[in-house]
Amino acid sequence: xxxxxxxxxxxxxxxxxxxxxxxxxxxxxxxxxxxxxxxxxxxxxxxxxxxxxxxxxxxxxxxxxxxxxxxxxxxxxxxxxxxxxxxxxxxxxxxxxxxxxxxxxxxxxxxxxxxxxxxxxxxxxxxxxxxxxxxxxxxxxxxxxxxxxxxxxxxxxxxxxxxxxxxxxxxxxxxxxxxxxxxxxxxxxxxxxxxxxxxxxxxxxxxxxxxxxxxxxxxxxxxxxxxxxxxxxxxxxxxxxxxxxxxxxxxxxxxxxxxxxxxxxxxxxxxxxxxxxxxxxxxxxxxxxxxxxxxxxxxxxxxxxxxxxxxxxxxxxxxxxxxxxxxxxxxxxxxxxxxxxxxxxxxxxxxxxxxxxxxxxxxxxxxxxxxxxxxxxxxxxxxxxxxxxxxxxxxxxxxxxxxxxxxxxxxxxxxxxx
Numbered sequence: 001x002x003x004x005x006x007x008x009x010x011x012x013x014x015x016x017x018x019x020x021x022x023x024x025x026x027x028x029x030x031x032x033x034x035x036x037x038x039x040x041x042x043x044x045x046x047x048x049x050x051x052x053x054x055x056x057x058x059x060x061x062x063x064x065x066x067x068x069x070x071x072x073x074x075x076x077x078x079x080x081x082x083x084x085x086x087x088x089x090x091x092x093x094x095x096x097x098x099x100x101x102x103x104x105x106x107x108x109x110x111x112x113x114x115x116x117x118x119x120x121x122x123x124x125x126x127x128x129x130x131x132x133x134x135x136x137x138x139x140x141x142x143x144x145x146x147x148x149x150x151x152x153x154x155x156x157x158x159x160x161x162x163x164x165x166x167x168x169x170x171x172x173x174x175x176x177x178x179x180x181x182x183x184x185x186x187x188x189x190x191x192x193x194x195x196x197x198x199x200x201x202x203x204x205x206x207x208x209x210x211x212x213x214x215x216x217x218x219x220x221x222x223x224x225x226x227x228x229x230x231x232x233x234x235x236x237x238x239x240x241x242x243x244x245x246x247x248x249x250x251x252x253x254x255x256x257x258x259x260x261x262x263x264x265x266x267x268x269x270x271x272x273x274x275x276x277x278x279x280x281x282x283x284x285x286x287x288x289x290x291x292x293x294x295x296x297x298x299x300x301x302x303x304x305x306x307x308x309x310x311x312x313x314x315x316x317x318x319x320x321x322x323x324x325x326x327x328x329x330x331x332x333x334x335x336x337x338x339x340x341x342x343x344x345x346x347x348x349x350x351x352x353x354x355x356x357x358x359x360x361x362x363x364x365x366x367x368x369x370x371x372x373x374x375x376x377x378x379x380x381x382x383x384x385x386x387x388x389x390x391x392x393x394x395x396x397x398x399x400x401x402x403x404x405x406x407x408x409x410x411x412x413x414x415x416x417x418x
Contacts, residue, residue, distance in 0.1 A: 003072025043372035052098035062277035112267035118158035159365035178220030200248030208256035221352030271336035284397035315393035332413035342370025
């Protein structure tokens with residue numbers, strides 16, 4: 001399983017991992033929104049899935065947004081730090097993504113769409129803190145007397161796209177919230193497969209509505225956001241999944257509340273669908289020759305996979321074997337007055353807030369880990385401050401200016417569709 005510094009092998013399954021798909025059609029345009037319960041959907045899996053979707057249905061790749069929830073208790077579809085990649089898992093996932101899309105397409109029925117936005121302020125917290133010694137630290141610890149203030153904002157907006165029949169029966173909900181994941185802490189269930197709170201949200205929202213329908217919770221710009229309120233003591237949990245269930249209930253309750261504030265005229269069947277997909281050049285940071293030589297010297301000694309410095313030395317050697325420049329996608333889609341942006345990584349929330357502030361649409365969602373991932377995309381300010389999300393490794397390679405470039409590109413694409 002992927003998501004921590006050291007390798008973990010699953011010992012049990014708590015709940016299943018799913019591919020969830022929503023397909024919309026208006027006139028000659030068909031859009032698809034697909035979310036997978038994995039830490040990331042690698043670019044080769046995205047490409048294979050989209051090619052298969054086009055082969056099966058004729059829908060072009062730019063009209064399909066594929067993203068990951070970012071659960072840290074799923075198989076290592078990608079390799080990171082001490083966890084090796086499970087090669088076959090991605091190969092098996094691609095056709096299932098295409099199948100989910102094709103099944104959703106087969107189930108098309110007359111529908112109405114509305115959008116809404118809730119507020120989950122109490123459940124999202126910036127995990128980077130300024131410390132008394134002048135440093136910035138990720139996850140400084142609950143009630144740590146040496147912490148001063150958060151090093152950035154949060155984006156508490158819960159975006160919702162609600163799809164129902166003309167008879168007012170729910171068909172699907174596509175939700176969007178910038179929250180890294182919730183997780184099970186240090187319990188033995190660390191090694192149990194789970195879709196985390198993303199799946200529990202769907203169960204809770206269906207309980208609220210008293211109906212079964214497709215529920216998707218797509219992650220947002222969560223690179224510096226988690227569920228830990230370090231200004232208070234850590235929560236005690238009656239069982240390992242209590243926090244996952246609690247957060248899911250809070251988010252679902254907020255979704256149900258704002259859903260019920262909608263007016264009948266907010267639901268429309270005459271919506272415009274559109275999509276744009278652009279590529280921008282990603283010029284990755286690389287280690288200097290001195291850093292690489294030091295890393296190789298460190299690796300020449302005893303293997304210490306549990307040691308953080310040894311793990312980072314290994315990362316520098318591994319990334320030296322990878323390409324240093326490639327193209328990444330920036331995706332934008334339109335559903336009526338709703339703009340949806342897909343950004344290709346674990347993007348800091350400031351970048352998503354910037355896109356929303358400059359978007360020409362009445363409401364905008366920003367989906368992270370979209371169509372693959374280039375890893376952490378920090379702000380230029382955070383790059384100067386340092387800490388985990390900026391330390392060079394295979395999933396931290398973005399140079400300064402990346403977030404601004406992506407945001408500018410996304411806003412341009414939104415403007416073209418508006």
